[in-house]
Amino acid sequence: MPTYAAPALSPAAELAINVLGGNAARLAILGFIVEHPGCLVSEIAKGTDLAIGTVKGHISALTATDVLDMDPAPTVPYADRRGRHTRYTVSADKLATHYRELGQLLGISE
Template structure:
């Protein structure tokens, strides 16, 4: 059985890798949302050519990582957001932090 090296990375570096990782679909979703703020999942699906379920999965992961801001926020009571579709926009500050952390990890900064 192969043994995989597990480098010791800071939590910030781990988050940056998970957010920006080597996943073309995730980067396509993030790129589309960055270019088209306040996008609905259906708009992201159409704009990227990805399946609805793939977009939902990546939007969920990116939201959990704090790089997407949903509107309305999930903390808003259901009764107050019922009937409203969630729109997403990129959290530019958080993305910049992740980008800089990857640069440090690669020795570029």
């Protein structure tokens, strides 16, 4: 069975890679949300030509890394958000931090 190299990275660098990933779908989703703040999953799927299941998976990963802001927020009681669709906006400051971390990992920024 093959073994895979796993370089020792800082937790911040690993998070930056997970957020930005080497994944064209995730980057397309992030780009769409940046251009269309407050969009729905269905709008993202239509705008990126990705399957809705693919978009949902990436949205889940991006919200777990705290790069997307959700409206209504998950902390809003269910009774108050029932019937409302969740809208997503990129947290520009958090995304910029991940870009800087990745740049530092690659040695192209300080």
